[in-house]
Structures are given as C-alpha cells and as structure tokens.
Amino acid sequence: MAALRYSRDVTSPGIDRTSDGARLEDGDDVGAVIVSAEDLQARIAELGAAITADYAGRPPLLVGVLKGAFMFMSDLSRAIALPSEVDFMAISSYGSATRTSGVVRIVKDLDVDLVDRDVLVVEDIVDSGLTLSYLQRYLLARRPASLEVCALLVKEGQQRTALDLRYVGFTIPADFVIGYGLDVAERYRNLAAIHAYDGPTP
Ligand code: IMP
Ligand code: MG
Numbered sequence: 001m002a003a004l005r006y007s008r009d010v011t012s013p014g015i016d017r018t019s020d021g022a023r024l025e026d027g028d029d030v031g032a033v034i035v036s037a038e039d040l041q042a043r044i045a046e047l048g049a050a051i052t053a054d055y056a057g058r059p060p061l062l063v064g065v066l067k068g069a070f071m072f073m074s075d076l077s078r079a080i081a082l083p084s085e086v087d088f089m090a091i092s093s094y095g096s097a098t099r100t101s102g103v104v105r106i107v108k109d110l111d112v113d114l115v116d117r118d119v120l121v122v123e124d125i126v127d128s129g130l131t132l133s134y135l136q137r138y139l140l141a142r143r144p145a146s147l148e149v150c151a152l153l154v155k156e157g158q159q160r161t162a163l164d165l166r167y168v169g170f171t172i173p174a175d176f177v178i179g180y181g182l183d184v185a186e187r188y189r190n191l192a193a194i195h196a197y198d199g200p201t202p
Pocket of ligand 1: 068124125126127128129130131132175176177178182183184
C-alpha cells in the first residue's frame, strides 16, 4: 500500500453529469464528476506550494508521463514557483485497454541526462502501481540525485507493489475514470474534470 502524504480522500463523488461532458457527442458515457475542475485546480495549487517549498535551491526536473499526465503537468508546472525544467516520456503498457499488465514499452525516452538531477515524475494515475514501479527502476538506473513521484490520482486499495509516492493529489475509488488527460481508447482526455466512465468496456 502506498504511503499517502499530502493526500486528500474523495469519499463522496458528485452527481453532476453535465459539466463539460454535455458538449461531447457521446455524453452518456461521461459519468458523474469524481473530482471537479475547481477541486483539481485548488489541489494542484497546494501540490505546487509543497513542491516549491521542498525543492527550494535545487531546481526540479519534472518528468511527465505521456499521454495521460499532459494536462496535469501543464497546470502543476505553473504552480511551482521555482526555476524548473520539463521533459516527457511516452510509455505504452501491454494488456487490455482498462487494465495494465505492468509490462511497459518506452515509446519516447527522455531527452535530458538524469545524472545528479532532482527528478520529479509527474503521473496521472496509479492503479496497480506496476507502471510506476517499472518506471522508477528504469529512471533510478540513470543515477539522478533524487527521484520522487507526484501522482494526481491514486486508486484506493489497488496497489500490488510497495510505492513511495511523495505527493498525491486525490485518493479515489477503484472505478475507471476519464478526463483531465485520462482516456478510454484515446477519447475524453479534454474533459476539464475527472469523471466516472459509464460507457461500454472497450
Ligand atoms: P497501473 O500500472 O495499474 O498503476 O496503471 C497505470 C496506468 O494505467 C496509468 O498511467 C493510466 O495510463 C492507466 N490507467 C489506470 N487506471 C486508469 C483509469 O481509471 N482511467 C484511465 N487510465 C487509467
Ligand atoms: Mg499514465
């Protein structure tokens, strides 16, 4: 089970089915709001402040994990009031569309050298934790000065591996979610809030 610091539990998901899902043709697949756009932005401001305090004097290299983290990375990077750099990795995990196998393929590697850098991995969501666990081993082999993780979402009770998550946005129920970067078959990434997915299993 992950050590959840800076985490905020989401115990009572909202019932607002409209938000910006209403502008999608298949809005019926866009379920209840799990984390509203306002709550996302408020929590990201808190995460940014915590990171700003912790990394004073040692500029972080933010490593975003594409594609899911692209929106979180954009907002989080602006909430960190420090000199910082960003880079991205793209990975794709083998397995079904809604369940990872933990076997990860690196589609795009980092452009920068990690040696002696203070690396902060920016992840969208931790489910089994297998993807992140693989990534941490891969990045540690490159000898950074430090390696920490900032995950926007952690699914409660799903982790199959011990993970040290330095920063967590929200702990959410284990159901599949979409929006704010998260997809089903590449769709719904542009929703401003995190929603339940009520559509058919792809
Ligand atoms: P894990 O390896 O089981 O922790 O899965 C992590 C990856 O699976 C995330 O980075 C996402 O890309 C994807 N994923 C897991 N749960 C969800 C979800 O509810 N919605 C969208 N993508 C998810
Ligand atoms: Mg991801």
